[in-house]
Structure formats: structure tokens, C-alpha cells
Amino acid sequence: MLDTATASKIAPSSPCPGMPAAAGHDCGNRSTAETLRLLGEQLRPQRRVVHMGDTIYQAGERFGNLYILNSGFFKIVNLSADGREQVVGLKFRGDWLGFDGIAGGRYSCDAVSMDTGEVWVVSYEALLAACITRPELLQVLHAAMSREISHDRDSLMSVCTLPADARVADFLRYWAESLAERGMRADEITLRMTRAEIGNYLGMTLESVSRALSRLARDNVIGFATKGRRDVQIPDVGALSAFVQRCLAPAPAMLQ
Amino acid sequence: MLDTATASKIAPSSPCPGMPAAAGHDCGNRSTAETLRLLGEQLRPQRRVVHMGDTIYQAGERFGNLYILNSGFFKIVNLSADGREQVVGLKFRGDWLGFDGIAGGRYSCDAVSMDTGEVWVVSYEALLAACITRPELLQVLHAAMSREISHDRDSLMSVCTLPADARVADFLRYWAESLAERGMRADEITLRMTRAEIGNYLGMTLESVSRALSRLARDNVIGFATKGRRDVQIPDVGALSAFVQRCLAPAPAMLQ
DNA sequence: CGTTCGATTGAGGAAGATCAATTAATGTGG
DNA sequence: CCACATTAATTGATCTTCCTCAATCGAACG
Numbered sequence A, B: 001m002l003d004t005a006t007a008s009k010i011a012p013s014s015p016c017p018g019m020p021a022a023a024g025h026d027c028g029n030r031s032t033a034e035t036l037r038l039l040g041e042q043l044r045p046q047r048r049v050v051h052m053g054d055t056i057y058q059a060g061e062r063f064g065n066l067y068i069l070n071s072g073f074f075k076i077v078n079l080s081a082d083g084r085e086q087v088v089g090l091k092f093r094g095d096w097l098g099f100d101g102i103a104g105g106r107y108s109c110d111a112v113s114m115d116t117g118e119v120w121v122v123s124y125e126a127l128l129a130a131c132i133t134r135p136e137l138l139q140v141l142h143a144a145m146s147r148e149i150s151h152d153r154d155s156l157m158s159v160c161t162l163p164a165d166a167r168v169a170d171f172l173r174y175w176a177e178s179l180a181e182r183g184m185r186a187d188e189i190t191l192r193m194t195r196a197e198i199g200n201y202l203g204m205t206l207e208s209v210s211r212a213l214s215r216l217a218r219d220n221v222i223g224f225a226t227k228g229r230r231d232v233q234i235p236d237v238g239a240l241s242a243f244v245q246r247c248l249a250p251a252p253a254m255l256q
Numbered sequence C: 001c002g003t004t005c006g007a008t009t010g011a012g013g014a015a016g017a018t019c020a021a022t023t024a025a026t027g028t029g030g
Numbered sequence D: 001c002c003a004c005a006t007t008a009a010t011t012g013a014t015c016t017t018c019c020t021c022a023a024t025c026g027a028a029c030g
Helices: A032-043 A100-104 A124-133 A135-161 A164-181 A195-202 A206-218 A237-248 B032-043 B100-104 B124-133 B135-161 B164-181 B195-202 B206-218 B237-248
Strands: A046-050 A055-057 A065-071 A074-079 A085-091 A109-113 A117-123 A188-190 A231-233 B046-050 B055-057 B065-071 B074-079 B085-091 B109-113 B117-123 B188-190 B231-233
Touching: A032 A065, A032 A117, A032 A124, A032 A135, A055 A065, A065 A124, A074 B135, A085 A109, A085 A135, A085 A195, A085 B135, A100 B135, A117 A124, A124 A135, A124 B135, A135 A164, A135 B074, A135 B085, A135 B100, A135 B124, A135 B135, A135 B195, A164 A188, A164 A195, A164 A206, A164 A237, A195 A206, A195 B135, B032 B065, B032 B117, B032 B124, B032 B135, B055 B065, B065 B124, B085 B109, B085 B135, B085 B195, B117 B124, B124 B135, B135 B164, B164 B188, B164 B195, B164 B206, B164 B237, B195 B206
Parallel strands: none
Antiparallel strands: A046 A117, A055 A109, A065 A117, A074 A085, A074 A109, A188 A231, B046 B117, B055 B109, B065 B117, B074 B085, B074 B109, B188 B231
């Protein structure tokens, strides 16, 4: 599937030489850690600690900075003129925030921290200047924007084509894979969102999310930690994908 | 929660109020025509005529070019591993196609022409090279990517928060405004998609689309051209927005 | 230890999907 | 240009999924 050939000129370095197991799945792309190192060295960004509930920027605010998430978790909340709120994205270590502000000169969403973490503040102007002299920065930047576009489309597809249960399963799969890609443990994840937030993100009610999770647990696709239902055990991510497929299957053939 | 009825989201377009389409000083955004002129001059791109049904690129194909739509209409179709198809975007004059390929080295969608038109082919590598010497190109490129991200989020919000009728109304509003922004007539638009395609894009069935359109016509929010139902008359775009709001309103107060 | 917020679960209802029949547009060969 | 075939759109009648409303329970916190 993924192939390095095109990347010959575009991604000059990163043949993933002797890379720690967690990182190098995709040699056309750098690992998250490697990219962060590059960005940290090249840009020397201002570092800012954030806590749960902090907003890095808000809709309507004048655009000026992009942000790179070094640790923690963010949600991106879109706001409509008539007051609707919609969680439209989740951000993990290595992700960029603030692209939506470039075109209009103002951010169009809120970026809200869901945990303690650290973001790197990068002036867009300074970044552009740095990109002129260091084209590999440009590649990193464009890759981040491209990934965001691709993922947004996948989200739309999920919402449009999957029934509620499958959407929740796919959400958990995505979360787990996002952690795994970044070398974090993915077999037990702490959801940093309420059922209401998850439901908002997935286009369903909190009750439907709760029922879907219960069903997933009953089918042993996920497990709940001993105490509390915020921690979800995911022994096998493949089982989540299989569950999604099962939801899509025409019918169990009525057999018996 | 919603701290303010902040007018963050109003006037998503119209960067330069009351301005003839071509003129464009710098409100942060250039006009479509001006941007195209700049790109045409700076990049001297290969021009390619396309016809209805042509695909400019397909999912899985090796990435190498970006495309700028000079005329015509495209749909972007996302494909899942299990065979689901999802229309995830519509492209108009001045829009770019192919951003999804940058990160992974392969396109992840099909780009399908819905009409006769012309696309400009730009080698990504050549574009990067040109951007180094001409930073205004970089700004144009990033603005295009940023706009795509913002619009994808708006799409997700529509699908997640609007009932079916409102989604169709909002879709028509978006189409009409997209045309108007580009200086094309927006009071009578030709839908270049079947009901099934519209439904796919909006996450509903073709029957629901049809019923929604009938309802909009009955309420005189839209009209159908004398012959055929592919052409939709939109005497007042504001009426479409009003219809959306009406759908969101709690209840008609039970009067009578 | 009570208060509060979040999660779960159930019962009933509504929006929209599905199934089906009809009509309208489009296309084709004669 | 017309009969015919084909595809798209409309409309109606059920049926299903998911939402809404409501009650209960659990966990966190002062």
C-alpha cells in the first residue's frame, strides 16, 4: 500500500533507520517523535502548559499562531451562528491545531484541552519564513494539513454510512490506533470525553453511546476497568473493526 | 457553555463586502478570479479538459500532482476498505484537488468530474519549488487547504446537527453561495448530482432528499424549472437559511 | 453524608429508512 | 419522429433505528 518511491525528493530523510518498534510503521512518513524533534529544533517554539478545559484559541479570535501538540489531548469544537456546537476533531500528540484560521484570518473553532499537556506555539509568519529556508518543514506542515483533510473525510464517512453501534466502535478503534501510532498503550484507554461529548462528535445522543458501549462490552469487544466506566479496555483492536463489519453485514441470514 | 452569541460564524464568505468580483484588494482573501490569474501566470500549469464522469485521480493512485479547477464541477468520493462509497466534497471553480494525497503519498479518494470543465495540473514538487521563490503562492496554497479543512468541519456539523430537511436546504444554500462567490448566477442552479448522490453526501436516502425538495418547493423556498427537476430556482438564498432555522426551532408553539 | 454530575437502562414515540408502485425524463433503434 | 427501454424522481405505506423522556444508580467532591 504505502510506498516510498514518490517520497524520493519530497521526503528527503527518514528511511526510518533502526527505529523503536512503536514508531516506524510508515516510511513515507516520519514518526511522530522524529517530527516533533525536528520541529522543536528548527522552530524553537514557545512552550505552553495547558490544563483540562483550557482553550488554546477560540472561534472568532484573530489568527496568528499554529500550535503543535506535544502532549495531552484536545478537542476541536465548531460553532454555528445559531448556537449549535459540534465537536469536529480530536487531537493527539504531534497533531497541529489552528489550520482553520489561515484562510479567513480568524479561527473558526474552539480548541479545548481535555487533559494536562503541552503545546508549542508557532507564529505562522515565522513558520513561513522558516519554511523558505528549510523545505523539509514545508513538507511536515503540508503532511499535517493533508492528514487532517483525510481524517475529516473519514469522519464524515463514518457518520454518514455507519449505524450508531458501529460508529462508537469505529471511534474507539480510531482512538486506540491514534495512541498506538504514537507509541502509547492502546489496550486500555482513558476516554477524556463524556458520553455527551462522544455522542456530539458522532452525531448521536449520549444514551445511544451508552447503549453502544454496553453492547460492545456484552460482546466482549471491549471491557470496562474494575472501577468506573471512563477507562475502556481494548484487548484486540481488530475485534472493533470486525464489529463494525458485523454491523454492516446485510443480515445474519436468519439461520438458527 | 455557549458563552456568547458571538458573531464568529457569520459571513463565512464575502471577504470584501460589496466588491466587484474581480477587483479584490487584500481583505485577507483574494477573489477566485484573481487567484486563478496569479496561479496561471506563476505556475504555467498544464491544462486538461475533462468531461462528465472523468476521474482526475483515483484512490490508491500514486500522488504527484495537485489540481486546480478552472471550470466545471467535481465530486470527491471517499472509499472504505469494505467497499462503502461516500461523497465527501464538492469542488467549484478555483478549488484545489488532491490535498489528501500529500501525507500518504497516494490519493485516498476519487475525484470525479460532474460536467465538462478544465483543470490545471500542477506538479507538487514544482509547486513547492515555486513557493520557495514566491511566498505569495504559499499563502494561496495554505488558504486553499485551510478553507477545505473549515468546510469539511462545517459538513460534519451539518450532518450531525441538522434534520434531513434542513440538511438539504443547507446543501442548496452552500451550492448557491459557492456559485455566487465565484460570480456565477445562483438564482437558478443545475444540480449535477442525482438524488442518490445528494443523499449519499448528506447521509440520507434518495427518498428523503426527494421529499425534502418537494417540501421546500411547497413552501416556496425553492422552485422547479418548467421542465425537469434537475434545475432548482432559488429566488432568495436567505429563505434557505431561514428554513434551516425553522427546522431547528423547538416547536411551532402548538398554536391553533 | 448528602449533593451533584455522569452513566445506565427502560418505555414510548418520531424521524427517517425500507419497500413498493407510479410517473417523469432520457436514451435508442427503427 | 416515434415506440420502446432505461434510468431517475416522486409518493405512499410500513418498519426500524434512534431519539426523547424518565427513573435509577454510581462515582466524585465538598
